[in-house]
Amino acid sequence: MTETILVKEDFLAFITCPSCCLVKEQDVAHFMGVKSRVRIRCRCSCGHIFHVQLERRQFARKEVSLPVVCKVKARGYKLSGTVTDLSQSGLRVRLTTAVPLEVGMRVDLAFQLDDRDQSFIEKFGTIRSISELEVGLVFDTTQHYGKLGLYIEFH
Ligand SMILES: [Zn+2]
Numbered sequence: 715m716t717e718t719i720l721v722k723e724d725f726l727a728f729i730t731c732p733s734c735c736l737v738k739e740q741d742v743a744h745f746m747g748v749k750s751r752v753r754i755r756c757r758c759s760c761g762h763i764f765h766v767q768l769e770r771r772q773f774a775r776k777e778v779s780l781p782v783v784c785k786v787k788a789r790g791y792k793l794s795g796t797v798t799d800l801s802q803s804g805l806r807v808r809l810t811t812a813v814p815l816e817v818g819m820r821v822d823l824a825f826q827l828d829d830r831d832q833s834f835i836e837k838f839g840t841i842r843s844i845s846e847l848e849v850g851l852v853f854d855t856t857q858h859y860g861k862l863g864l865y866i867e868f869h
Pocket residue numbers: 731732733734735736758759760761762
C-alpha cells in the first residue's frame with residue numbers, strides 16, 4: 715500500500731517514514747515536472763526504503779490562448795509565445811521558438827487577457843517544467859487580485 719501525499723503549490727511534501735515515523739520535508743519540484751501524479755522511492759535516515767505517491771493539489775485550469783512576452787533576465791531573452799493554460803498556481807506557455815531554458819529560471823511575464831477590458835497583466839513566474847516549446851511556470855503566489863484573479867475565477 716503506497717501512501718499518497720498531496721503536494722502543495724510550493725512543491726514541498728512532508729514525507730513520513732512508515733518504519734520510524736520520522737517526518738521529512740522535501741522539495742519535490744523536480745519529481746513533479748509536467749505530471750500531476752508520480753510515485754517516488756524514499757530512503758529514510760533510519761535505512762528504511764519505501765515508496766510514496768505524490769499528487770499535486772489541483773487548481774482549476776483554464777484553457778486559454780493569450781499572446782505573451784516572456785523576459786528571461788538570466789539570459790537576456792525576450793521571447794514571444796502563447797499562454798495555453800492558466801490557473802491560480804501558474805500557467806503554461808507555448809513558445810514560438812525553442813531556446814535553451816532551465817528549470818528554476820525566473821521569467822517576467824506580460825500578457826493580455828481576453829476579458830472585456832483586455833486587461834494587461836504582468837507577473838513573475840519560475841520555470842517548473844520544459845518540454846520542447848512548452849514551458850510550465852509557477853507564480854510566486856497563488857493569490858491573485860484584480861483583473862487576473864477575477865479572470866481565473868469567473869471568466
Ligand atoms: Zn525511518
